[in-house]
Amino acid sequence: MKIPFKLLFLLFLTIFSTKSFCQKMVEYYEPVKNDSLKVGIEENAFLPYIQKGYTLILPENKEIKGVLIFLEDSKYDEKNRSSKQMYTQAMEKDFAVLSVSTEIPLDFYFSKSSMLSTHKLIREVFNKYNLPNDNIFFLGTSLVGHRAMRYIKFMKANDFKFQPKIKGIVVCNFTMDFTRKWYQHKRDIKINRIDLGEPKFINYLLETNLGGTPKTNPENYHNFSSYSYSDEKNENVKIYKDYAVRAYIEPAIKYKLTKQLRTLYENNSTDIVGFLAELNLKGNENTELIVLQPEDNPSTQKNTQSTWDALDKDELMDWILKQTKK
Incomplete structure (x- = not known):
């Protein structure tokens, strides 16, 4: 028995629509500054600079239950590469998704001005689009995740009128201990077995912005790190004790x-x-560790971004929704 083409077409539309969710995209990025920043000892x-601004994805015609925030830069994070992978899941659960970028390329949030810029953009978006200041989650890998930790510390240390009500943090394979990171890259440079662009770049930025090395200025490295094995006090960890x-x-x-x-020492894990x-x-009992095994990630490149790309976004969104009910 032949099925009419129109019927097949309607059936296709019905199936396809079950995974399609209405969404509204808003973008605002300032013109890029015609200037550059020194990031190494080499002459060139x-x-x-990159574009400062934001991308906001909103579920249309629905009450927004929460907001997922990614502090992705507008160029080197490939214009919201990580957050785009959560759009479908967020829309399905009535969450908005916000990506925020400063003008600093590969911004480590060394400066208060970067974090203040981020805070002002987040505040502007919440006010302009009437986003609920509730059920806010920061997510990210690599520098995106590091920026989230730095921003949260900055925000909590200042008496801002607008304070995002953060429910949870999703940490994905990024560096927390920059004392360890500096020694990792020092070893990379010494043994010279990989491309040394990143090790030289990161250690230059750390030494320039933190006033020396972990040997000469250990306290600055501890203050800059979310956690540090060599820091006996680890005061920064307290900042995150009330979050999922x-x-x-x-x-x-x-x-x-x-x-x-x-x-194992040269490993973000x-x-x-x-x-x-x-x-x-x-005192934080609402933590969970997910360990990706080799079979969980088919990518031949094992790095921070490939970890994010491989994780189960549907299951992650279910976890986020579960936290909102606690």
Whole structure:
């Protein structure tokens, strides 16, 4: 029996519509500054400024239950690469998604001006689009996640009239201990087995902005880190003790050993496990660790972004929704 084409077409539309959700996109980015920043000792080590602004995705004609925030820069994070992977899940659960960028390329949030810029943009978006100041989650990998931790610390240390009511943080395979990170890159440079662009770039920025090395100025490295194994007090960990925290790590031990000759010490997983342990010691019992195994990530490139790309976004959104009911 032949099924009429029109009937097949209607059936296709019905099936397709079950995974389609109405959404509204708003973008605002300022013209890029015609200037650059020095990022290394080499004569040509400069990066141009990027566009400051935001992208907001809203579920249409629905009451917004919460907001997912990604502090992604407008260029080097490939214009919201990570947040785009959550659009479908967020719209399905009536969450808005906000991506915010400063004008600083590959911004580590060394300066208060960067974090203040981010705060003003977040406040502007919440006021302009009447977003609910409730059920706010910060998410991210690599610098996106690091920026979230820095921003939260900055926001809580200042008496701003607008204070985002943060419910939780999603930590994904990023550096928390910059003392460890500096030593990792010092070793990378010494053994010279990988491309040294990133190690030299990061250590230059750390030494320039933190007033030396962990040997000469350990306190600045501790203050800049969300967690540090060498910091006996780990006061920064207290900042996050009242939030739901889900952490994703991908140790990829064999890959890092064979491809990069890196040890367990040169691994972001070390930081994150230590951070969760300290959180627990400080009274936070709402934490969870997800460990990605080799079979969970088919990518041949094992890095922070590939960890985010591989994790189960549907299950993550279910976890986020569960936190809103606590």
